[in-house]
Amino acid sequence: MNDTSSINHLPLEQLHVDAGARFAEFAGWNMPLSYSAGVMQEHLHTRQKAGLFDITHMRLFEVSGTEAAQFLSRCCPIEADQLQTGSAKYTFLLNTQAGIIDDLITTRLDSSRFLVVANAGRATEDEAQLRSIGSSFDCRIELLERVFLALQGPMACKLLEALDLPAGGLNFMNATEPRPGWLISRSGYTGEDGFEIALPVSEAEDFANKLLSNDAVMWIGLAARDSLRLEAGLCLYGQDLDEQTDPRSAALMWAIPKSLRQSGQFIGADALRALISGDLKMKRVGLKPEGRQPVRAGTDLFDKEGRKVGHVTSGGFGPTVGHPVAMAYVETGYAAMGAELIANVRGKDIPAQVHALPFAPHTYKKG
Amino acid sequence: MAKIYFTEDHEWLSVTDGVATIGITDHAQEQLGDLVFVELPEVGKTVAKGDPAVVVESVKAASDVYAPADGEITETNDTVSADPALVNKSATGEGWLWKMKLADESQLDGLLDEAGYKAIIA
Numbered sequence: 001m002n003d004t005s006s007i008n009h010l011p012l013e014q015l016h017v018d019a020g021a022r023f024a025e026f027a028g029w030n031m032p033l034s035y036s037a038g039v040m041q042e043h044l045h046t047r048q049k050a051g052l053f054d055i056t057h058m059r060l061f062e063v064s065g066t067e068a069a070q071f072l073s074r075c076c077p078i079e080a081d082q083l084q085t086g087s088a089k090y091t092f093l094l095n096t097q098a099g100i101i102d103d104l105i106t107t108r109l110d111s112s113r114f115l116v117v118a119n120a121g122r123a124t125e126d127e128a129q130l131r132s133i134g135s136s137f138d139c140r141i142e143l144l145e146r147v148f149l150a151l152q153g154p155m156a157c158k159l160l161e162a163l164d165l166p167a168g169g170l171n172f173m174n175a176t177e178p179r180p181g182w183l184i185s186r187s188g189y190t191g192e193d194g195f196e197i198a199l200p201v202s203e204a205e206d207f208a209n210k211l212l213s214n215d216a217v218m219w220i221g222l223a224a225r226d227s228l229r230l231e232a233g234l235c236l237y238g239q240d241l242d243e244q245t246d247p248r249s250a251a252l253m254w255a256i257p258k259s260l261r262q263s264g265q266f267i268g269a270d271a272l273r274a275l276i277s278g279d280l281k282m283k284r285v286g287l288k289p290e291g292r293q294p295v296r297a298g299t300d301l302f303d304k305e306g307r308k309v310g311h312v313t314s315g316g317f318g319p320t321v322g323h324p325v326a327m328a329y330v331e332t333g334y335a336a337m338g339a340e341l342i343a344n345v346r347g348k349d350i351p352a353q354v355h356a357l358p359f360a361p362h363t364y365k366k367g
Numbered sequence: 368m369a370k371i372y373f374t375e376d377h378e379w380l381s382v383t384d385g386v387a388t389i390g391i392t393d394h395a396q397e398q399l400g401d402l403v404f405v406e407l408p409e410v411g412k413t414v415a416k417g418d419p420a421v422v423v424e425s426v427k428a429a430s431d432v433y434a435p436a437d438g439e440i441t442e443t444n445d446t447v448s449a450d451p452a453l454v455n456k457s458a459t460g461e462g463w464l465w466k467m468k469l470a471d472e473s474q475l476d477g478l479l480d481e482a483g484y485k486a487i488i489a
Contacts, residue, residue, distance in 0.1 A: 022398075038455075039426045040401035223400065223427045292451075293404045294424050317403040317426045324403075346406075346422065 010056050011147055011201045015208060019219045026222055027121035029057040034221040042224035043319040046190055047360070050153040051220035051228075052211055055189075057120035058148055060198055061130065064113040065139030072106060072114055075133050077247075077256040077266045083108040088173045088185055090255050092247060093129050094268030098275055099243040100250065102126050103235060107175045107185060115144075115175075115183065117196075119237045133267065146181070147204035152194030152228075154363065155216045160184070160195060163210055167195055171367035189225060191232025191362045230325055231318045233286060233357030239297055240284060240313045240327055248275050249329065251284045283335040287312065287326040287343075288355035294324045295343040295350060301328055302342045302349075309334050312343065320360045330354070372475055373484035374435050379459055385472060386441060390463040391423065391432060391454065394488045400425045402451035407443040407465060414438060414467070416474055421464050423454065436474040438467040 008029045010016065016023070020036035032054065034042060045051055063072060072080035076091040083089060085108050093101040102122040107115045118126040130141050151160060160167035166178055167186070172193075175185035181200040188194035199207060211217045220228075226236070235241050235250065247253055253261075260266065261276060289295040294317050301310040310330030318325040326343075334341060339354040369388075372380045377395035380387045396402070404424040414420050419431035420440070443465045447453050454462035469475070479487070 033427075034400055038401050043426070227426050293406065294429070296429065317424070319426065 008057070010054055012054055012056070012204055012208060015205060016054065016219065021219070021221065024222070027057060027119070029120060031057060032219065032221040034223045035219050037218060039221070039223040039227065040319050042218065042220045043227050045218055046153045046220055046224065046228055047192060047320050048153065049216040050151055050155040050159055050194075051190070051224070052208065052217050053150040053152065053220050053225055054147070055150050055196070056146070056148045059118040059120060059123040059126070060144040060146055060148065061116040061118060061127070062109075062113060062142045062144050063116060063130070063134075063139055064142070065137070066112060067137040068112055068114055068139045071134055071137035071139045072116075073264075074137070074266060075130060076104065076106060077260050077264055077269070077272070078106060079257055079260065080106065080108070080114065085110050086174050086176055088175050088187060090173075092252075092255070093126060094247075094266065094272070095243055096268055096271060098246040098268040098271035100237075100241045100245055100247065101129055101243060103237055103241060103252075105185075105187065107183075109175075109177060109183075121238055144198070145201065146198040147201050148196065148198045149204070149208065150188050150194060150196045151211065151217070152188045152190040152192045152220075154193060156192075156194045157365075159211060159214060159217060160197075162214075163207070165197075170195075172364040186365065189232075189234055190228040191234070191358055191360055192228075193363050193365050227316055227319060230314050230316055230327065231320055231358060231360040232362060233327070233359065235284075235327075236314055246272065246275050248272070248280060249282050249284065280332050282310065282329040283332050284313070284327060284329055285335050286355040286357040286359060287315070287328045287341070287352050288359070289315075289324040289326060289343055289350050289352040291350065292324065293345065293350055295326050295345055295352060299343050299345055301330060301334075301352070302344060303334065304340070304342070310341065318359055325359045326352070327357070371481060372435070372478040373481060374433075374478055375487060376433050376435075377488075378432060378435055380435055380475070380478070382469070382472070382475065385469050386466055387436070387438070387469055388463050388466050389420075389432075389435065391458055392484070393458045396455050396458040396462070399423060399430060400427065402454050405447045405451045405454065405464065407445070407448055408440050410440050410443060412440045414440065423451070432464060434467070435478065436467075436472075437470040439470075440465055440467050442466040
């Protein structure tokens with residue numbers, strides 16, 4: 001999107017300007033890329049204390065109605081009717097070939113209401129898919145207007161409790177609606193314990209300022225959000241996932257319940273069953289390049305004989321682990337831990353090994 | 368006495384006796400953010416004006432640093448290979464990148480002085 005006239009602005013943009021944000025356009029939004037502390041400090045601060053992220057560019061769809069659960073079980077490979085109130089699941093919208101239209105978090109709010117959190121860059125495709133399927137069910141799909149913030153890091157829970165939010169009562173992937181128009185979920189995109197908070201636009205500035213009045217909290221931009229999620233081994237749609245990639249190749253089958261793989265009636269189920277019984281060609285893996293040089297998205301990977309066997313989809317430097325980190329799709333013969341590959345960067349061969357994901361351990365509170 | 372030049376590509380040159388010491392400007396390091404890797408050229412390599420001579424990589428992206436003139440690389444700053452953050456700390460001092468023997472000093476005539484450079488980043 002190069003048409004700057006249609007660019008979306010965050011409701012809290014002025015707060016980011018005041019915090020010294022450097023902005024960049026991302027998925028149609030004018031987003032803080034980094035702040036005056038810089039990406040390295042922002043990244044480390046999140047792992048050590050608490051980082052505050054403005055993720056209002058993510059789209060929040062509320063799905064409600066007597067057939068909301070049946071509808072979501074048709075859209076996504078989840079058992080929405082069995083999801084408990086306050087539970088959240090990582091899932092997908094799949095196309096009929098089982099390609100990933102988007103990856104989502106679906107949360108059950110009560111017996112007939114769910115929240116679907118979608119990526120900004122896929123909001124149009126997601127909404128079209130949801131509405132097209134939704135027309136056959138008794139349900140409503142509503143785009144919520146909220147500010148959406150994430151507070152991530154080891155101090156996040158105490159900081160929210162100090163503001164009278166029931167953070168400590170939640171385990172990872174649990175959510176609650178503590179006040180009208182608010183949702184707090186113990187989840188995130190950094191690998192750290194942390195929370196995502198949707199709240200009314202009118203209350204957001206006050207809430208953010210209260211958090212920021214504590215020295216343990218600083219704003220974190222998209223650049224550090226990217227390095228944090230990459231160290232955590234989490235996929236970025238558009239880089240690590242796309243409509244040509246299925247959940248099996250993406251090593252995301254853990255998100256699909258076994259019973260559904262056999263008998264689920266979600267869109268893409270037949271194609272996924274065919275993929276499961278067939279040979280897996282390419283698989284997503286972690287990759288650790290030797291030395292200090294980052295190996296970035298788009299880099300081709302070769303075996304010792306110089307045959308191309310894969311490509312990097314996300315790559316950069318991991319400030320916490322202190323070395324370059326990457327994710328790649330490689331032929332399954334090269335997907336085992338420790339498999340030796342060669343990354344060609346600007347004509348130079350850099351040895352790289354297949355590495356376990358995540359690079360930095362998750363610190364989720366699983367109860 | 369060294370003569371200082373700037374380029375529109377956000378490099379600085381300090382020229383003494385036909386040898387230029389070259390680095391990126393403080394403005395450039397600020398824009399790039401924390402550097403994590405610097406790829407330096409081989410000493411003895413000849414470069415033409417506009418060739419990518421060095422690659423500096425931040426957490427987020429890789430960027431070329433261009434040769435501001437024709438010449439031969441005479442020295443590189445190995446300290447910044449070991450500690451790329453030195454470029455952020457001291458872009459115009461200890462964080463210099465390479466030295467080159469200039470083939471034709473008249474190529475520098477079109478470059479900016481400090482006031483001219485400050486005007487373009489203002």
